[in-house]
Every structure is written in structure tokens, then in C-alpha cells.
Amino acid sequence: MATQTSDLLAAAAPRTVDVVRGIADDQLDLPTPCRDYVVRDLLNHLFQVVVNFQDLAVKRQVEWAEKPDHLGDGWRDRFAVQTDRLVAAWSDPSTLEGVSPGMGMPQAVVGGMALLDLTVHGWDLAVATGQAYEPAPEVVAELHGLVERLxxxxxxxxxFAEPVPTPTPGAPDLAHLLSRTGRAPTWSR
Known part of the structure; x- marks a missing residue:
């Protein structure tokens, strides 16, 4: 089975996995567009998101306060596996029913939050490490409504930080999305 959420996660995931696989060990201490995170911190956060949102899909409580270090041996491959599990977790239509007991939001919004983190942090990591990143257009289109709502x-x-102006009126949709989350689309290290 599949849901709109799992289809969108499946479109977003490989692009972020490619970025994660492209991060060299000597880049882990580089700054990122996320003000309090270097690459290592953001990777650990994104890893935690990918793991915790699997549990949120089946309406289990998660622990956000713990900050485990996911960057041991084979972390790039484990990230890819966990991201596949995230997509699979949201593929059952029942995952979109009701309200999340842990987050107090409609499950569809919770699934969208996983998509938002996977996409925006994929961009954060790409620009922090000098990689190209082009999200799936259907993902960006979906996230505009979620960012407006949240x-x-x-x-x-x-x-989110306060919205920042986009560089030009004709900027790509991703630039507008990033701006609305408080990121400068022209950020560079």
C-alpha cells in the first residue's frame, strides 16, 4: 500500500540520502544554515527525526530529549535503511487517521513534518557541504501549504526563524519555501 505521505517521502528520501552519503568525515564540523548546528549535529538531529517519525506513524510516543550519537560505523548506510523504513512506516493508510497522541496534531500534519525535515535539512546539509540539491517539485509544492499552516x-x-526575503521575485519554489522557514536561500559557509 501507499499513501500520499509515503509517496512524497519516497520522492524526497533518495535526494537527501544522496546528500548524506556525500558528506565527508572532515566536513562534520562545518557550520550549517541551522544556527545552532554544525553538520554533525544536524545529521544526528535528522537521524533522530527519521527514526522517531517511524514510531509517530504508528502513534507511539517518542523521546526527543535524548540526543544519541548516530554517527558510528556505517552511519551513511544506516541512514539510508532508516529512511526506507520511514517511507514504509507511513505507507499504511491508518497512519494518517486521527490525532498523534504524542504531538497533539492530526497524523497527516505529523507525516508532513517528517517530509519537511527530510527536505529542508537535506538542503541545509547540501549547502553546508558544497553539494547540489534539487528536491522533487511535488514535495516542495506540498510543503508550501504545511509551512503556511505551521x-x-x-x-x-x-x-522556524522569521521569514526572510527571497533573493528575486522569480526565485525557484525551493527558495520561497526556505525563506518562509527563516533560511536565507543564498546562504553559504
């Missing part, structure tokens, strides 16, 4: 709360909670 924006005020996400800014209040410090998840």
Missing part, C-alpha cells in the same frame, strides 16, 4: 506556531516555538 509557520506561526513554529516561529513561536523557535523551530
Amino acid at each position: 509557520g506561526p506556531t513554529a516561529r513561536r516555538m523557535g523551530v
